[in-house]
Amino acid sequence: MLSKNQRKQILQLSQKKQRLANGLFVAExxxxxxxxxxxxxxxxxLYSTDPSFHTNxxxxxxxxxxxxxxxxxPSPVLGVxxxxxxxxxxxxxxxxxxxxxxxxxxxxxxxxxxDWFGLSELICSQTTVDCFNPKAIQASMGSIVRxxxxxxxxxxxxLKDLNKPIYGATARGNSLxxxxxxxxxxxxxGSESHGISDKLTALLDEELAIPYFKLGENRAExxxxxxAGAIFLSEIFRPS
Amino acid sequence: MLSKNQRKQILQLSQKKQRLANGLFVAExxxxxxxxxxxxxxxxxLYSTDPSFHTNxxxxxxxxxxxxxxxxxPSPVLGVxxxxxxxxxxxxxxxxxxxxxxxxxxxxxxxxxxDWFGLSELICSQTTVDCFNPKAIQASMGSIVRxxxxxxxxxxxxLKDLNKPIYGATARGNSLxxxxxxxxxxxxxGSESHGISDKLTALLDEELAIPYFKLGENRAExxxxxxAGAIFLSEIFRPS
Numbered sequence: 320m321l322s323k324n325q326r327k328q329i330l331q332l333s334q335k336k337q338r339l340a341n342g343l344f345v346a347e348x349x350x351x352x353x354x355x356x357x358x359x360x361x362x363x364x365l366y367s368t369d370p371s372f373h374t375n376x377x378x379x380x381x382x383x384x385x386x387x388x389x390x391x392x393p394s395p396v397l398g399v400x401x402x403x404x405x406x407x408x409x410x411x412x413x414x415x416x417x418x419x420x421x422x423x424x425x426x427x428x429x430x431x432x433x434d435w436f437g438l439s440e441l442i443c444s445q446t447t448v449d450c451f452n453p454k455a456i457q458a459s460m461g462s463i464v465r466x467x468x469x470x471x472x473x474x475x476x477x478l479k480d481l482n483k484p485i486y487g488a489t490a491r492g493n494s495l496x497x498x499x500x501x502x503x504x505x506x507x508x509g510s511e512s513h514g515i516s517d518k519l520t521a522l523l524d525e526e527l528a529i530p531y532f533k534l535g536e537n538r539a540e541x542x543x544x545x546x547a548g549a550i551f552l553s554e555i556f557r558p559s
Numbered sequence: 560m561l562s563k564n565q566r567k568q569i570l571q572l573s574q575k576k577q578r579l580a581n582g583l584f585v586a587e588x589x590x591x592x593x594x595x596x597x598x599x600x601x602x603x604x605l606y607s608t609d610p611s612f613h614t615n616x617x618x619x620x621x622x623x624x625x626x627x628x629x630x631x632x633p634s635p636v637l638g639v640x641x642x643x644x645x646x647x648x649x650x651x652x653x654x655x656x657x658x659x660x661x662x663x664x665x666x667x668x669x670x671x672x673x674d675w676f677g678l679s680e681l682i683c684s685q686t687t688v689d690c691f692n693p694k695a696i697q698a699s700m701g702s703i704v705r706x707x708x709x710x711x712x713x714x715x716x717x718l719k720d721l722n723k724p725i726y727g728a729t730a731r732g733n734s735l736x737x738x739x740x741x742x743x744x745x746x747x748x749g750s751e752s753h754g755i756s757d758k759l760t761a762l763l764d765e766e767l768a769i770p771y772f773k774l775g776e777n778r779a780e781x782x783x784x785x786x787a788g789a790i791f792l793s794e795i796f797r798p799s
Contacts, residue, residue, distance in 0.1 A: 389631075390631070391629075391630070391631055424664070428783065428785075428786060431779050431782065431783070431786075432779075432782065432786060434773075434778055434779040435769075435771070435772065435773070435778065435779040435782055436772045436773070437772040437773035437778070460779070460780075460781075460783075461779075462779045465777065465778065465779075496797045496798055497798075529675075529793070531675070532675065532676045532677040532796050533674075533675070533676075533677035537705065538674055538675065538677070538705065539671050539674040539675040539700070539701075539702045539705075540700075541700075542671065542672065542675055542789075543668060543671070543700075545785075545786060546668060546671075546672060546785060546786060546789040547789075549782070549786040549787075549789040549790050549793075550789050550790065550793040553769070553789075553790040553793055553794070554793070554797075556772050557736045557794075558736055558737075
């Protein structure tokens with residue numbers, strides 16, 4: 320039986336401010352919660368509607384889970400985890416840099432993609448949605464434990480400090496497929512609605528685009544940033 | 560002011576059975592609804608919290624929109640549209656074929672990707688989520704009007720009838736990057752949890768995979784089907 324206080328504590332973790340103040344975040348879904356439990360990350364509490372999930376999980380009814388979930392359809396498992404410690408910037412050969420990504424599902428998908436392509440770091444502006452947002456955690460499918468999201472206060476300065484050629488994914492850029500990409504580079508992706516900010520655009524060595532494959536006006540205006548990221552990462556890492 | 564009857568009619572369109580029985584579906588979000596209105600598709604009713612949206616839209620309060628929406632966060636615009644007429648199979652040079660995709664967001668994203676890469680048709684098993692699901696409509700960002708989803712009763716037979724080499728996206732396949740892809744081919748993507756069904760696997764000429772870029776066990780187990788689809792489409796259409 321869930322107390323009013325427990326419910327309040329969990330629900331308030333939907334807000335970034337409360338996550339930071341408490342050093343806690345929420346993960347939902349059995350696969351994601353298990354991935355987090357199997358990492359070095361520490362859970363504070365587990366809730367499940369399924370008695371077989373884990374001996375440390377508090378059993379609750381599905382009606383109670385519905386009051387806790389951040390999703391329209393609740394999953395049988397919810398965990399409250401401690402935020403992991405911050406890390407120094409690694410500056411891997413390839414850096415993926417996000418400037419103002421607002422959709423947590425897109426962020427989570429990009430985290431999973433970085434993990435797939437072997438990256439351990441994703442560099443984010445402060446205007447990018449928080450990676451501990453429940454929907455970002457969910458979409459990352461556990462890759463969040465392997466890909467550290469670095470939220471930097473001055474993204475322009477960080478890009479300069481990374482000291483690599485800087486490419487921007489834009490609608491008007493040169494074809495990604497024609498570019499000869501160096502082994503070390505930063506790739507900047509801008510917000511879904513506003514693109515890359517002017518301050519960062521000024522720093523770009525080259526703008527690259529996924530070209531249209533259909534002539535005329537009657538086609539998709541854009542790709543979402545997660546699928547664009549997938550295509551960029553594939554081009555960056557594919558054997559040429 | 561929304562009547563109880565209107566609310567009931569709209570809410571029941573969340574069910575595929577009701578959409579088919581009424582020949583209607585719901586689209587939410589200003590951009591998507593506008594794209595649908597600008598196509599040959601016909602709306603039956605429009606609802607908006609914003610008086611400037613359209614003269615034919617019924618003004619409702621945000622409180623009422625919250626009762627209609629299929630999303631956790633409602634948008635200011637909702638439209639009820641008539642389902643478009645069914646079409647004959649086009650059999651374009653490249654066919655994307657979905658076998659049991661269950662997530663409507665993934666389906667919508669794949670529709671948008673097909674549109675981007677110039678395809679007008681997406682072939683789906685009956686076990687694939689309905690393309691008129693509100694979340695699929697939303698994720699397609701209007702591309703649904705240009706990409707016809709063909710739900711076929713016997714996908715194995717359809718694949719044979721398409722009369723092209725058949726590739727399957729699987730985890731154990733040969734590297735997508737090493738394959739020489741023909742100009743005409745079908746590409747099958749399986750369900751997020753179970754992959755391609757055995758019946759279809761037996762028909763594949765070759766299984767292709769996006770290779771791992773990280774050694775060892777400690778990495779993302781899989782990509783989601785929409786990002787895998789993005790990478791496949793990019794490889795299929797990129798100039799070699």
